[in-house]
Amino acid sequence: MPLSPNPYAALKEASRYVRLFRGKTFVVKVGGEVLTEPKIRKALCEQIALLWSFSIRVVVVHGGGAELDAVCKAMHIPVQKVAGRRVTSPEVLDAAKMVFAGQVHMDLLADLQAAGVPAVGLTGLDAGLLKASKRPPVAVVPDGATEPQLVDFGLVGDIDAVDPHVLSHLLDGGFVPVVAPLSGGEDGAIYNTNADTIASSLASALGAEKLFFLLSVPGLLKDVAKTSSLIPHATLDQLAAFEAKGIISGGMRPKAAAVKAAIQGGVPSVHLVSGLAPDALLAEVFTNEGSGTMIVAAQPATGSLAAPAGGAKP
Numbered sequence: 001m002p003l004s005p006n007p008y009a010a011l012k013e014a015s016r017y018v019r020l021f022r023g024k025t026f027v028v029k030v031g032g033e034v035l036t037e038p039k040i041r042k043a044l045c046e047q048i049a050l051l052w053s054f055s056i057r058v059v060v061v062h063g064g065g066a067e068l069d070a071v072c073k074a075m076h077i078p079v080q081k082v083a084g085r086r087v088t089s090p091e092v093l094d095a096a097k098m099v100f101a102g103q104v105h106m107d108l109l110a111d112l113q114a115a116g117v118p119a120v121g122l123t124g125l126d127a128g129l130l131k132a133s134k135r136p137p138v139a140v141v142p143d144g145a146t147e148p149q150l151v152d153f154g155l156v157g158d159i160d161a162v163d164p165h166v167l168s169h170l171l172d173g174g175f176v177p178v179v180a181p182l183s184g185g186e187d188g189a190i191y192n193t194n195a196d197t198i199a200s201s202l203a204s205a206l207g208a209e210k211l212f213f214l215l216s217v218p219g220l221l222k223d224v225a226k227t228s229s230l231i232p233h234a235t236l237d238q239l240a241a242f243e244a245k246g247i248i249s250g251g252m253r254p255k256a257a258a259v260k261a262a263i264q265g266g267v268p269s270v271h272l273v274s275g276l277a278p279d280a281l282l283a284e285v286f287t288n289e290g291s292g293t294m295i296v297a298a299q300p301a302t303g304s305l306a307a308p309a310g311g312a313k314p
């Protein structure tokens, strides 16, 4: 963690951000891969506990894709993904309910409670938080292909509306909502919805100051095989250029779309950060250098006060 060896200097640097973010809303999306290892999950919960103790209003959205893959495999249910999004048959949806609203959810809640966080578990169905409708077949360009292909994603829900009242009530009461990636249809249906998309929609609906994606890589990479190729800062135009060059693939594709939607929905900055390194989230929030990738709409004018956003990267 790039904190100064002088603890008082480090405290002063951090206190600037503590003041800046007190009472602000952060949405923290945690990927399934980060949640599989108990030691890593516990370290993450301790970081979330620290944010909460500084009076930051934290909403956690979790995935569980890796865990669902494993459960489907164990149950001999075929796993199919196109451009990072899961094709969801009725059997996959049943497994998704067990994994997303069950195992992954409970383990995360237990570790948050252990870290002293008053976490409350929800799915998108609770109090009508996420209203979705079944995605019609759509044209998608699969990874590595050039031509679009018509894909029926099955029981995948596209979010039509967000009613964040239940979250606002919980946040006002000092609780930390933890949202599982399932949404509800008008007709009583239950849908599988990508957790990145949910995090982005909630961040916009809540007027969040920041949206974090905690990943199994250090951030956005120029070369996914090289962790040293971290891109510390990007604008939406640069993100689009990386996509056009094919730098962004697999699970990073829905993430890139979620980043764009959040920023266009009014979230000032989105951060792609390691969920595996024990202090990466804190370093991103409370140091000038940050630890991962910070994405903003456009480069702020030199000397702009809008720049410091944990960290005040160039």
Ligand SMILES: Nc1ncnc2c1ncn2[C@@H]1O[C@H](COP(=O)(O)OP(=O)(O)O)[C@@H](O)[C@H]1O
Binding pocket: 030, 031, 032, 033, 034, 063, 065, 066, 084, 196, 214, 215, 216, 217, 219, 220, 221, 222, 223, 224, 247, 248, 249, 250, 251, 252, 255
């Ligand atoms: N340019 C890139 N930078 C970083 N990761 C990338 C990039 N392109 C593809 N990826 C892949 O995307 C993955 C993140 O997506 P995903 O596995 O769906 O994460 P999560 O489960 O956290 O949502 C990374 O672990 C990496 O393998």
Ligand SMILES: CC(=O)N[C@@H](CCC(=O)OP(=O)(O)O)C(=O)O
Binding pocket: 030, 031, 032, 033, 062, 063, 064, 065, 066, 068, 084, 085, 086, 096, 156, 181, 192, 193, 194, 195, 196, 251
């Ligand atoms: C439609 C769709 O793709 N849903 C995702 C929901 C879980 C998720 O997003 O998990 P991660 O964040 O761990 O990838 C899935 O079934 O994998």
